[in-house]
Amino acid sequence: MKSALPKLEDLLADGFTKRMAASYLGILETERASGLFDADYLEWAHAHGFCAESAYAYGLSDANLGSYLSDYDYWRLWPLNDWQRIWINDKLTLNALLSDSELAQYLPRYHYYSSRGHLLPLGEGDGAGMEGFLACLRREGELACKPCNGSEANGFFKLAFEDGSYLLNGRPVGAEGVGRFVAENPNYVFTEFIHPNAQLAAIDPLIHTMRVLVLNPTGIDPVPAASYLRFAVGVDETGSSANYQAPTTADICSYNVGVDLSCGRYGGGKVVYAAKVVDSPKHPTSGTLAEGQIDCWPQMLEMMRRISLKVRACEYLGFDACVTDKGPRIMEINSHSGVKYLQLFTPIMEDARLSEYFSSKIAAIDALDEADRVARNGIVR
Secondary structure: OOOOOOOHHHHHHOOOOHHHHHHHHHHHHHHHHHOOOOHHHHHHHHHOOOOHHHHHHHOOOOOOHHHOOOHHHHHHHOOOOOHHHHHHHOHHHHHHHHOOOHHHHHOOOEEEEEEOOEEEEOOOOOOOHHHHHHHHHHHHOEEEEEEOOOOOOOOOEEEEEEOOEEEEOOEEOHHHHHHHHHHHOOOEEEEEOOOEOHHHHOOOOOOOEEEEEEEOOOOOOOEEEEEEEEEOOOOOOOOOOOOOOOOOOOOOOEEEEEEOOOOOEEEEEEEEOOOOEEEOOEOOOOOOEOOEEOOOHHHHHHHHHHHHHHOOOOOEEEEEEEEEOOEEEEEEEEOOOOOHHHHHHOOHHHOHHHHHHHHHHHHHHHOOOHHHHHHHHOOOO
16 A cells, blocks of 8 residues: 655645645656556655655665665755846846856857747847748758756757758748747747767767756855766657657666766766666667767866856756867756756765755755745745
8 A cells, every 4th residue: 555645734844845845746646656666666765755766766775875865855955046046047048148248159059039929039140030030040050949948858849941941850841830830839949959079979969968066155166066978869860859858658768977077087878767777888879888088178167167157146056068069068057957867976975065065955944943934935936
């Protein structure tokens, strides 16, 4: 018999925001209904504050339970940044913040933003309305289309103009189809479609994601604290797919390798499914060995250092970075990026810096009085 889920009011009393308490409970409910996990192991994981998916990724047991930050505590800790998290919470705001500075070189070029019934040109030379948008698409050849606020690569599309045809994810749609797509997807940004450099394209041709957690509690000393590198798996021939798909069925997987932040070496690849992890030094689709030294590593670190100082009021930054054929870039910065894949390679409570940081944040929530807890419950964005 399944044990009862935690109650919302108990999570709120423990310092959760109402928003994150509801999200956390929703994840537990979804896992219970999925049929993807051994029922007894799922119950054990949930009882110890871990999602089953995380527990399988870590090989969690009584012996190593203390090595990992629990999902319960991580969701309880949101928000780790103060109100200034709005600077990085959506792509349009981040672009506006960096666009008039030298730091703009580290972003893909932004061309348009869609709101209901309106297209806003963002780039120099980008014209007004759908006519301007189509001219931009013909000029650029391809555009990445993604929600201004999103997670887990949900809602990613590729628009292209090739041999006189307009394409959506490789499928001919005509100019009218492009117009419908834009109209049906408000709050999207349309940006340069970036490609990996030759070194990483040899592993997989679609752009990868290098997640780097940067801590900057002092505001003047940003420190990269944990990282991993994710490559797409089983990409379609059009190259239109996002490089991640949430493991909602037993056959969906992701391919991740660890990154040594001290020198930029990567390796130790793992294929991660919902309920198992398979060691795989070679990329499971291309068969290419995913080991080496990341090109332009000093420039990558400098990019993240400079941007962290620009948004220094944000102390917790989950960079989604990449190495393109034009140098290092960031796709976005997350204010509460997931820790599952980070802990796959760097168990948080085994790392002195990370353990101290998160333990201090947990202690601060535990010390709140009732009035402060109630105020915290009400934070919504």
